[in-house]
Amino acid sequence: MIKRTLYQIAQMCGGTLLRDQDSELNINGVYTDSRMPAEGRLFVPLAGERFDGHEYAAECLAAGAVGIMWQKDHGTPPEGPVIVVEDSLLALQELSAAYLRESGASVVAITGSNGKTTTKDMVYSLLSTTYKVHKTQGNFNNHIGLPLTILDMPQDTQIAVLEMGMSSRHEIERLAEIARPDVAVITNIGEAHLLQLGSREEIARAKLEIVSGLKNDGLLIYNGDDSLADRVLAEPTTKKPKEFKRFTFGMNQTNNDFPTGITNHAGGMIFTSVSSGEEAMQIPLIGHHNVVNSLAALAVARHYGVSHDDMRKGLGEVKLTGMRIEVTKGVSGITVLNDAYNASPTAMKAAIDALSGLAGYERKAAVLGDMLELGPREEELHEEIGHYLTPAKLDLVFTYGSLSSNIAKGALLNMPNHAVFAFEDKAALTAHLKATMTPKDVVLVKASRGMKLEEVANALINEPLQIEVD
Incomplete structure (x- = not known):
């Protein structure tokens, strides 16, 4: 500090x-x-x-x-x-900027609509194998939290890994001005904060503000699956250094790094990529989206010269901030995927895909709550999530909240009536789940933070089910 x-x-x-x-x-x-x-x-x-x-x-x-x-x-x-x-407030921010400059620590700044906290945790785990690293705790990623994170940094820190969040334009620009990153990472551009910003183009412009503070000759690592980032970077109004390097990652083969093979295994994923070569990397996290997050984190690690062995070690030992697809066994044996911290259409689909990829369970169920702050298209976007659900991906769908009733409505396009349940009362939802789920099932719990669906996840984890299986 x-x-x-x-x-x-x-x-x-x-x-x-x-x-x-x-x-x-x-x-x-x-x-x-x-x-x-x-x-x-x-x-x-x-x-x-x-x-x-x-x-x-x-x-x-x-x-x-x-x-x-x-x-x-x-x-x-x-x-x-x-x-x-x-x-x-301005004095707090100026103090943190001065302290960061005096420390001489290199700065990795991370933003994105989804996956920024997970990627931050990955980057920290990778870099900590080789350097003294300080990272944002929890979601202290705003105009107050970022300065406090910096001021809490030990004086011998070599690399600061700073998460940057926003809900409107020019917020990340100010955070980037404080932090002056050597490396900037944009995990993706999704639909979070559509209500405030109005369009994905405006969201992209808000996320790309991180480049305004990038040091000259710095490195921008960004998800290249979406052309929005390149389009915004090319706009004459986008503030950026005269010279900086770019590195893209994602699922598409047009990126600098992309997966060449992905395999599910118990408790995580194994993958190879263009940059890792034929030697497989392993993460204790589920979902293809976390493989993509890994590519961003590995790009940061390679930039700082972390050895291949240490990269494998760092990825394999990553510890995530709470409620980001935490895989937990309940007291009755049921497996719960607690992803109740936030939700957007992109993140919801990624979590459903992660659930779909799991094997060895009798039934796969999703408990899906409202996605907040989506603006005028909120009902349509919820219904589209319902359309995304099919019997090939999961067996049961439970929704909670008025907006999520549109997920249930959309789910009936492909799912049978007896597999879709809509609830407005959390206690009734919890009671129904405890009465119908078994120890051989796996349940995904996903919603925006305001829905507090971790209460349902915790009940499934800590309280006995009514159905027991020998």
Whole structure:
């Protein structure tokens, strides 16, 4: 984490130290949540729609914070070591950018509509075989989370792996300005945030903002299966460095790297690709989409000179952030694929394909909830997911939510009536699943985060089923 004197921090963030006698006080870390431990740290109060951290600044000093930032339009600060700034959020961002520059760490920035957190975890696992690496924890990937991730970085970090999220234009541009990546990765361009952005073209422009902060002669690694990225890169309004390298990956053979063979195995996938040659790579994750994510991560590892043996080791030992197709055995023996963190049409289809590729189960079932923030076409996009479901892919479909009733409606195009069930009540859905599923079945649980379908997944994992099989 950042360790500087209060004077140094004031210089780094463009603030003014209120009292000269506080200049040599040592800061060990920064925080913005007044409920977190204060001892030895600098508190940065942020003003939101429903809260204002300035109201808790005095409490933080009393609890052991060495000092506080104070936005100057908020009146008189409390007594104690204070750095006065024009804008506390901007100062937090400037502080993180300065700390990152001073550290000398190389930066890998990752964005995309789907798969960015999984790819981040893969990149971290691969690079950690060879370097001291720091990564975004959880989904701390926005205008507040990214600076806090950087400021939490150990001072001897060699590579920072930073996830960048967005919901509107110019958000990633600001994050890229802070991080100034050496390597930028775009996992794909999907439908997430259609509601805010209106079209996939606008989503592509938002994702390609990551290139605006790419260092000159940096490397852009992106999914080449979709021509949108190349089209946006060619637009004269796209901000980009004068010189940068490109590397494409995906399923299509027009990419720089693509799979030459994919095999399902117990608990994961085995694959070969153009770049890996004839020697197979193995990941403890299911789904062809995770093979594609692996290609992006491997491209990063090769850029940093990670050996082939270490790449195999890093991929094989990857640990994912929670609720990204976690494969778990329930207390009754049922297998649950918990993918309840987020959902978009592209991600939903990928998860269904992953379920379809599994072998050794009596029945395959999908519990699918609403995909949120899809805009005016939301009902149509849900129904299209239903059309994607066939008896060749799975045996049973359960939907939860008003939008997902359109999945059930669409599923009847190919699925028999007795295999499709629509629910509006989560407790009723859970009870029905526990009454009908058996230990020999596998169940995918997938929805947008707001649907909280992990509650259903946890019930199937932690509570006994009514049907037991010897």
